[in-house]
Amino acid sequence: MKINFNVLDRHYNKYKEEYNKAALDVLKSGIYILGENVTKFENNFKEYIGTKYCVGLNSGLDSLIFALKALNIKEGDEVIVPANTFIATVFAITENKAKPIFVEPDEFFNLDYKKIEEKITKNTKAIITVHLYGQASNLDKIQEISKKHNLFLIEDCAQSHGSNYKNKKTGTWGDIGCFSFYPTKNLGGFGDGGIITTNNHEIYKRIKLLRNYGSDKKYIHEIEGYNSRLDEIQASLLNVKLKYLEEIKNERKIIAQKYLDGIKNTNIILPKIAPNSEHVWHLFVIQTKDRENLKRYLEKKGIQTQIHYPIAPHLSECYKYLGYKKGDFSITEKLSNEILSLPLYNGMKNEEIEYIIKILNNYNTK
Numbered sequence: 001m002k003i004n005f006n007v008l009d010r011h012y013n014k015y016k017e018e019y020n021k022a023a024l025d026v027l028k029s030g031i032y033i034l035g036e037n038v039t040k041f042e043n044n045f046k047e048y049i050g051t052k053y054c055v056g057l058n059s060g061l062d063s064l065i066f067a068l069k070a071l072n073i074k075e076g077d078e079v080i081v082p083a084n085t086f087i088a089t090v091f092a093i094t095e096n097k098a099k100p101i102f103v104e105p106d107e108f109f110n111l112d113y114k115k116i117e118e119k120i121t122k123n124t125k126a127i128i129t130v131h132l133y134g135q136a137s138n139l140d141k142i143q144e145i146s147k148k149h150n151l152f153l154i155e156d157c158a159q160s161h162g163s164n165y166k167n168k169k170t171g172t173w174g175d176i177g178c179f180s181f182y183p184t185k186n187l188g189g190f191g192d193g194g195i196i197t198t199n200n201h202e203i204y205k206r207i208k209l210l211r212n213y214g215s216d217k218k219y220i221h222e223i224e225g226y227n228s229r230l231d232e233i234q235a236s237l238l239n240v241k242l243k244y245l246e247e248i249k250n251e252r253k254i255i256a257q258k259y260l261d262g263i264k265n266t267n268i269i270l271p272k273i274a275p276n277s278e279h280v281w282h283l284f285v286i287q288t289k290d291r292e293n294l295k296r297y298l299e300k301k302g303i304q305t306q307i308h309y310p311i312a313p314h315l316s317e318c319y320k321y322l323g324y325k326k327g328d329f330s331i332t333e334k335l336s337n338e339i340l341s342l343p344l345y346n347g348m349k350n351e352e353i354e355y356i357i358k359i360l361n362n363y364n365t366k
């Protein structure tokens, strides 16, 4: 059997008529930028998440960059960030000329709150927590630390659409929540997109200006800005998909549970679920000592896997100038050598899931 890592058109095909109509309606409308679909999506999304405001943007990376900009984070400032994250989280900090201060992950792959305070200095301005792979990080503790030290809290929710911590959605705990609509995400679009959520009117206004050349009224430029608008076609398609996000989430949970119950191999460590955190399974990430061997074995059996992520940000070529070396963040580095993401997508068939479980259970390192 051949199983790709992601098969995005399974979900599309299920609701094809609705998606096709939504896109076609935009094409016919003659309005392609900042029209009623973006407004409608922003209203629907903020209602779903439970914040007062949100601003649609053209990527998750921009949502993070603008979040820090709106909080006036700049050169000389330090921002606490998980060492174990996708590099975009870190790009947002260095793009604003601030310094990333890496903190190692806990056993759930997320920012270890117990290691934050030792990294706080007089220059620390904010904490970015990432709800990696779709599992909410320990927002209680992280929020408590940010309040205690008077730091801004930003949530990178690029992988956690719909996930709750103590029954309260990710994206509502911090000063700003940042989301990506990259197609593979649980609420993925059909191209690039992103959004910020906030309860703060000033932040909302500033990010709205930043996305559109610093302008709210045509040719009146209040601040220096960018072009980072969520477009009408994406917004119309996301309006359709948002209706199904709970269904998408529940289906992913069922698949993940099958993996959790079915995979029984002492060479494989399964992902753990943290107390109070909801896991929406953007990714199902296992750990194994000889990762390359397992990856090759699965490939031979027709199962495609991916690694999220093979090189930690602090060891990436682009951050050589930060001066880190191998061993500086040993937990993160160990993970980047041992983790492997299994196929998990909406519309996955039972026989595909069972085949993967069977092949994994037959895996023998010798």
Ligand SMILES: Cc1ncc(COP(=O)(O)O)c(C=O)c1O
Binding pocket: 059, 060, 061, 062, 085, 086, 088, 089, 130, 156, 158, 159, 179, 180, 181, 182, 192, 193, 194
């Ligand atoms: C944790 C995390 N942060 C930020 C991003 C950036 O989002 P985008 O690809 O939409 O720019 C992504 C996704 O790619 C991500 O996984």
